[in-house]
């Protein structure tokens with residue numbers, strides 16, 4: 001059974017406000033719903049941990065969507081996702097190849113692109129007995145994509161697979177393909193950010209990007225600016241319910257994201273709210289620059 005557009009976004013449960021959608025936008029999404037040739041989405045996974053998909057799918061346990069999520073239900077045709085597609089083997093590669101032949105799809109890439117060993121450190125699929133490296137799969141599909149969304153810090157910037165010695169010579173999707181990408185970083189990214197990016201593409205809205213390819217609507221401000229602990233006394237212990245975590249190496253002053261206002265898990269909490277410093281997971285310097293990974 002193929003994963004339908006309905007299943008893809010059924011559980012997002014976004015409100016129009018969270019997604020930043022106006023009434024006109026919602027009407028536009030309705031038009032997208034009515035379009036039998038609505039955009040096909042192909043979701044690839046390379047050098048990563050699948051955490052981005054899990055973050056996105058965490059929405060699955062929420063109550064039924066009522067607003068923008070309802071409107072997004074039939075808006076995309078998720079032709080391929082490594083974890084969600086119930087087709088497998090040559091049959092699912094046929095689906096991918098059909099989408100490629102047609103072109104003009106939205107390519108979502110999760111995970112970075114290993115380039116060492118001619119790409120043989122990571123394979124995307126095997127078709128009729130021939131293995132396809134992730135590098136070749138991304139390069140091929142990027143060539144005919146209408147838009148490319150790099151989901152997560154690995155796809156956007158290299159992330160953890162590119163840190164340290166980087167023996168597989170991991171690159172970001174943009175660096176590996178030479179194609180423009182909308183970068184939705186995070187380790188993992190917030191599900192709302194992913195849905196926001198897909199919604200902008202469906203609405204054919206221009207997405208303003210910063211110098212490292214992040215949408216300025218999501219990553220325009222340093223989260224420290226809106227942190228509720230900004231004016232509080234500094235503390236040097238984890239897990240406290242108040243106090244600025246700068247002495248623990250909080251990266252909020254240098255990290256662009258809206259975590260401090262959006263929060264995670266349907267607005268329940270976020271890293272600093274739980275008494276843990278921001279480790280700057282949306283920055284291109286992650287994880288190298290984070291104290292989390294430094295010997296002390």
Ligand code: SF4
Nearest residue numbers: 227230244245250252
């Ligand atoms: S906890 Fe972090 S983000 Fe919040 S005010 Fe302190 S340094 Fe800034």
Ligand code: SF4
Nearest residue numbers: 259271278279280281
């Ligand atoms: S608060 Fe910082 S480390 Fe936590 S998710 Fe947001 S950007 Fe990443």
